[in-house]
Amino acid sequence: MATFDPFSARDTFSAPQGELGIYRLSKLEDAGLTNVGALPYSIRVLLESVLRNCDGYVVSEDDVKNLASWADTKGTAPVEVPFTPARVVLQDFTGVPCVVDLAAMRSAMQRLGGDPGKINPLVPVDLVIDHSVQVDEYLGDMALLHNIEREFERNGERYEFLRWGQKAFDNFRVVPPGTGIVHQVNLEYLAKCVFIREDQKGPVALPDSLVGTDSHTTMIDGLGVVGWGVGGIEAEGVMLGQPIYMLTPEVVGMKLTGKLPAGATATDLVLMVTEILRKQKVVGKFVEFFGSGVSHMSLADRATIANMSPEYGATMGFFPVDDVTLDYLRQTGRTADEVSLVERYCKENLLFHSDRAPEPSFTKVVELDLGDVVPSLAGPKRPQDRIPLTSMKPQWETDLSHVYEKSQGAPAGRWEGEGGGVADPSGAAVASPAISDPGFEGVHVTNAGQNFTVEHGSVVIAAITSCTNTSNPSVMIAAGLLAKKAAEAGLTAKPWVKTSIAPGSRVVTDYYAKSGLDDELAKVGFYTVGYGCTTCIGNSGPLPTPISEAIREHDLVVAGVLSGNRNFEGRINPDVKANYLASPPLVVAYALAGTVDIDFHTTPIAGGADHGNQVFLEDIWPTNEEVQAVVKACVLPEMFQEQYDDVWNKNPMWNAIATSEGELFEWNASSTYVQEPPFLQSITPEVKPIEPITGARCMAVLGDSTTTDHISPAGAIAKDSPAGRFLMDAGVEPRDFNSYGARRGNDRIMTRGTFANIRIRNHLAPGTEGGVTKYLPTGEVMPIYDAAMKYQADGTPLVVLAGAEYGTGSSRDWAAKGTFLLGVRAVLATSFERIHRSNLVMMGVLPLEFEPGVTYQSLGLTGEEIFDIPDLSDDLKPLQTIAVKAGDKTFNMKVRIDTPVELDYYRHGGILAFVLRKLLKG
Template identity: 80%
Template structure:
């Protein structure tokens, strides 16, 4: 229960549907001359309410409140620290399992130190949605869904037993069972309330719904007017254990939307355009808040689609304030009349409700986008910000084939461009060339939560089926709705059978292809692709298409709207101009054009209005916690301490706290460090963290085989995040990573500098650690772009890396490195590894690493080459706040919190 300090006398009451409730009024700060609420961006108002309500004079001080209240004076450009306390935490199972593993490990460590294990509990509500474990092994036919569910439960038995144990062991912790939907869609449709009622010492108090989540696309909830973003699992654990999120006061870029989407353009096309614009604007680490007349023309689902893609444009959030559209969506999704009235009343009392006539807030910078200029688009072949208009798709794909190897090129020679292969299957054969679509997946939280694009996909399928078209035989098609409500409204609209008729059967309810759970290509297709070394394509309605993520055989991956996913499955290739060439031919041989089967905006809206009903949400989410009989039938051992099994290949007690002492050791200088990897610009967390399939000849694959696991039972790296032995061996092991220490190679290898031998990164790390050699990693710009993968930091730490030297960092990964006790350092003045002449073969010393270390100070890194020549390189310590420094000093946030609870 929060202590009421209330130095600003801000606590008051207001009349809510359930009676009088407490409120911490922002207007009180205005009366005191500390702010003008209407001048603040709505997202800043939510942060301000949090610091005002949680002001206790210790963790949150009066100065914290005053500094944030004065946001409009500096427009967020002052380096002021904000301690933000979210109302709740959301986890998905890939990133959530290691969170719960760490909580269980903290309980074990607490017992070893003589403390009370029961003290280790989430102190704020935590919901874990199991959505990342289903894979697309089966994809054609009515049985695909049931067969995939069987495999999911079989593969994940140990993980699910562990989560079932956690469900009974921890207070404030709920688990949404498998087969319900994707975490962000479940959050949007059910878990989020916009306003919560909590208790403080004076009774019930209304607070804005806010959260952090262990998935970068937690930002989807910003479309509902709920402040939330993705953090690493380590940071989320801190919030679960009562620590605020410490962040620098954010800049807020206002994006004015005007106009209306034109005919033929979808919400996906809009979000790909927004992503392109904002990525160029360099909004990394900033809030983006949408405003203007165009916001009112957008459905809530369209807003959520844009908010979802915040990590792709680099922003911490893409925020839409609560307004009448929000209230309409809450009603449409089955929230009660009292809940909706509370949201409206509280938000209006607190000046958190957007209206057309409200004054425009102050922003750090304002951009503008005319929605009427949006055109049908895709993004790829390797990054979500590389938008390609549909009219240019054929040309862009062919240019990418020949372009130099890089984010937009594959570097094929003229001879290689001519390659082709035959797919032999059941007596039929198909000729495929570069660009053959081998995966077409309606998948991912970004789009499956949006009825307009899902209905549009169904209408394209319906019109295509009427003309006798279906997906090409070599295309692996899949439909993975983000919740069971999607199935309900597709059935109501009569579109489920149309999708099946062209090849799109429901394969599961969860995050599938977009996270790398695409499953294997059919053997004949994989054989043909491998034999001819083809650049084949995946087209998916997802948000991520980084190298090596979707499928190891599919090198060109394009993000597209669900109706375009269907279209490319019908066409069977990305080497086509769908605006001028036929998508296929009817049984009579007559060409069929895409425009003939593309629905009008009016057709789509009419189907949405008739088919998406509140009772569907009420029926699907009523009793959601205990609906899954297979989940309920899992046997567990009860108790407050988890019984670790030494033979488990899924769940192990991690070594982070194995040798923790009650006292903190001093910060020690770095001496004689060697470089483990030299990495280029835009190295993503997909490159760093283990994700996707486990190769049988990789260190992780060999480890599992030695433990008695056969390759077909490897499952994915994501499913084994609860086992540090597997994950450490898979760190920096992505099949597409390029380590400049081992030129001419691809994949997780390095040169062991003491002998010059090329070997797996894990093996080199073990050799260095065996003789006590500390390690560093050198990287380019935007290091750690992508998903909020805590194992990108945990694996780095367990490989013995003490510091990372980079040109710049993505927000979440930098924070995660600090949370694990790894020092992020940044080159100054636009310097890079290349401009400084660093090869990675040097030895590195950092003598200034002592207890005198300060946030963001400049320290000198001494790099000495083999001939004895030394360079002294000034670098910025990217420990950004005093609290982060405490985490680093303790060796990470887990040790920090454990020592605090022990004391």
Template identity: 55%
Template sequence: MATVGQDTLGTRRTLDVNGTEYDYYSLKKAAEKLGDISRLPFTLKVLLENLLRYEDGVTVSTDDVQALVDWQKNLGAVTREIQYRPARVLMQDFTGVPAVVDLAAMRDAMKAMGGNPQKINPLSPVDLVIDHSVMVDVAGSATAMKQNVDLEMSRNAERYQFLKWGQGSFDNFSAVPPGTGICHQVNLEYIAKTVWTAEVDGRTVAYPDTCVGTDSHTTMINGLAVLGWGVGGIEAEAAMLGQPVSMLIPEVVGFKLTGKLQEGITATDLVLRVVEMLRELGVVGKFVEFYGSALAELTLADQATIANMAPEYGATCGFFPVSVQTLEFLRLTGRTEENIALVEAYAKEQGMWLDENSPEPVYTKTLELDISTIEPNLSGPKRPQDRVALKVAASAFDNVLTDFGKLTEKATNFDVEGADHGIRHGDVVIAAITSCTNTSNPGVMMAAGLLARKANELGLTKKPWVKASLAPGSQVVTEYLEKAGLQHHLDALGFNLVGYGCTTCIGNSGPLAAPISAAINSNDLVCTSVLSGNRNFEGRISQDIKANYLASPPLVVAYAIAGSLTIDVTTEPLGQDRQGNDVYLKDVWPSNGEISEAIASSLNREMFIDRYKNVFAGTDEWQAIKVAEGETYAWDAKSTYIQHPPYFQGMSKTREGGFANIEGAPLLALLGDSITTDHISPAGAIKADSPAGEYLN
């Protein structure tokens, strides 16, 4: 149930949008009492509205509100803790399950104390998208997706049964079934509204859509002007139960983008440079806000790609304000005209609209990039900020081999049992079009399909040692690739659909062919993966692969054909056509015009409406899951995954004996630099000699 504060400053007003009235908390009225806010960063205007709406004299005071207005004077140099309440919570099935387990346990406790279990529900809307479980066990065949889904359902039966029970039992909680897409892309294309509404005391209140999520790449939604970032499970659970998120008013870095991307340059090339620049500057714990003339040259999908990688450049978020592109994307993806009209009217009324006439905000620091200088890029071999220009990628790989002490073996061809080919250092053994970072962007996905069509028509094929896969973050991607006549060309190069989920990006790449894996490990080879994901930490993509490179989807296809990072794809042929003629990257790279034409003819609003109209119903496999209905969950004592937690057992109606402060808690982990969750608890297979494997042994 939505609540609001006491409105001491008297800022609550009514906005009429095409005859519909919405109450809102006016930033203009706040400015009349607290001072001008016209140059306050857009992100801080969102926080300001949040404090105005929840000002209650206890968790939020008028002094807190004034501190945000005064940020324009101190630019974040004066620290102040505030209590921020996001509109909703986004979860995925790995990190979200414990929160739902706690809710179920709270219902048991309520029942045991003689209360009504149905009173236990999330107070803030929660959307949990099941996307982290599908693995690429099977690739390169027409039945790959069906086989992977069957394995997914059998492996995760306990968790899915529990989540399906939660879907039917809790109010304010929605579960998006497996096989739908990746949580951040589903959020971008369906869940988010940019301006949220709620009924409060019989009135409709409008306010900025905001969220926290149990996944670091929740930041992607900032591309749609929705302030959001990833938090830990405890913080997400607190937000779910209506508790505020404690935070310091952040410093805000302004990133000015000018110019226009050159012919053939992708949003992926751009974001890899952005990551590099912001890592060099240092933006950990800070908001980043993008502005400048180039924003008008970038699609919203391009902006979402940049927002997605905020964890990689170290920021809490990378925000793009509401603009014409926002409205166009909302319309394309099937949002209602009422919602779109509200977004435009609200943003303009609140000073949250960006166009050429908007006052330029003041920032803690600024930096600038002329995007016309961007060139084709990769990032690797083990950090997203380690950008490598495509033109020097092959020579730079010599440095990687040197670091591993393998440069003298560069030309050695090692045998692969039962194969008519060998394998070498630098060979690409995984080429994956994966991750919401890029599969949410029709520009780069169409580019991949068009490149595949040209290559296939010339007779090019992927190398036999490459495990190729296509795992979009949305079913809409499949629909427009098929409508454009491009999917069967991707299939011909091995990029068959393997599932809708995170897959290779989080390490769910599945096993390599046994002979390939054996050759790699017996010879200690430095083989590579090329993926359209957002992270490439050591050991993340596959335990068999030591060097991982982030790239745009069309480059992923190109490297599957070339087969090795030691090949300079800018000057050397990818392969030969049917007549034996050399074929170069420039021969198959699609033009911007070809990409635009494919999008215009093959992507439309109806696709999004159709694919999301029954989003919570799920596949036949999901619908076949049998769940015992009831207000409390029937725990299975034999389960190795879902168990009744002890935290609320034996709870009394009074505080006596039930609660105590935690004091003298032992240190759980002391970690050095660049230690990631992939070292601690890999999402995919855990190799015996990895840090996690050694710990478990």
């Protein structure tokens, strides 16, 4: 903590914990530097951070003054802000590489003659193991146990490594497997809203704030805690004492009025918010919610909206601390003293919102009447493509017809013409695999002794999954009540539907058990399969073999319905082309119906003229009053207290893991899970000069909305892929491949899987789908990894050509790390998503942006040119315009290195080298 206090802001206040320090924002108002009441609450939290950390060196007086004057420009004249979060949160997929890199830094420090013990997190770090469980088994009471057993079998090496890290590093805690989803555990337990730390003058209170290695870290914004997702390498910088350098954000205020109508859920609300804000182009901005509708909204509903900030493109969606926040803290088992500290500190420091408070000034205001929200889904492959439930059947028919049009060479439609670089630069359709005749009536399948027909639109996955909704008791209980009424009507999930519930924490199981709704869900086919991220991140597990074979042999377009936040193509399951986001009760409803080709308002779920009594969705849909009665009676503070009491040691399988001791990790050359990455193996004590890029070839030409899910390895590892062949050569059987996410600690696997998504379209190899490219010296089409290795052997640097919004999505760190290890030196794009652009810089990859109105298509670039970027030198400046030569064309591009600190990262070859050299010399 800083002792330099140029604004005399440090003061004290009384709390149950005693006399505590406080850096008062009002002191800046007294000095005439700001009107705190005009600042959005999210900006106030950032301002407190720079004020408290102002030391005249890392954080200057000008940094404080610049942010204090936010209301004058409303973020439209951005300046650099060094933000120091209070903590870091990791999940195991993205967290393992962070710990691997810390271990690699210790090894490198020893090789350079330094002290490996200097490498430790300098701020508190919590890692929650939640991404490793897969839905292998899904029917029956033993599904949960068997899935957990398989989880430990698959992830033994990773878990041994994390156990070592838990012992070896200071300031680092691990929440064991089987506890819950990181964002829900964060919301229900880890977050405190206000922390107490020490500075040279004693204990000091400060707002809880964080960054996390998962884009849905933003869920915590619903609790009044500033936090957002960053790449693993960015998080490592914070862990090692580096601030997050960001440009002053614009803050869009979203005014919510009214209340949700009967039948509408928080999920329906967030899908509408996502649709509206995506159209408002809030990418890279803060969104702060206010208005009378917020005051009457539950904390869980707020968290649902905040969770999906990445889907509407915002850095975060923030709700300030208020009385509803305090009530939630009490409901989730926080102590009376903790709650009192939050209330007193936030009121003392102008961070507590009340209806009497003046409305802050925003860059822009968007309004929504909650009464306009209707039941909805979103899909078939993007979360912002909302479909009112009443329009679902005609929209499905339209989407399906576009698949047929595409297969016949007609212009691409909504289905495949958007996202993932699918659209051809010329605008012509890209041929896709042959699809069955539209008149095709389905495929007869026998599975587990049952005979049925699978056809276009059949729902083969129905999953209550993802922290977005499992953290919200109202929608989870609504799903249980719908299941209860369905069971009473004699309904059950169709036999071709793979059903699952993956609660975000064990508290959900407690209130399901108390209400008896766990049994009701089981009656219709929904059993708990694990505690963690499952279907939403691609851990849906394989479909039953007969169903999978029918889908593949007959090119069936089948559907998944999930209560998640992401439905990008290729993400959920390789057999499922259409995926729809929906509320938990709608997930159950579609499992009962067995198809998305249904109008619930006119067609019964069951029964009919020849089948007895008709049962419509409205007949089994629970009322808001029914839901809230169960919430009040069954969601109790003692459940949270019991589940999180000594949570670090509650899993006996975790406690039994044996691991190595010592400050240096003992790398195992035969491990297929954890390897020392090459980033620092040849590092020198001194930095090398920035040099031009010459003679580069293009590795991939991609369209608009290429996501990090297309770039980064994710989901299942195909047997015939470069990564699959590597594993088989290492003696790993396909059944034990696990997922890319589980093997994120092994760069040999991850590099082979970069740009290998089964749905990516590389226009350098037209007519193909998946991770292939043309090796330009010979014209041979081959896997991207194989071509990249040939280019590296030739000494040829690589570039990528891309369209707008390059790098949207999740799976952040390896989208940049894998790009770097493939030999890509620069990415030339129309525009970049915020986190991925930053991560490219932090890996030493140069992001270049075309001038406004210019694209690679308008320049006539094909990707077969030879690229030269001659203006790169130690004189490079942030946001500089430089010339790029491609073949016989020369054009200008903006260097998207946005700040001086980012330039230092790039100069050093990445943030890991930058920090290591700094610690070596310090």
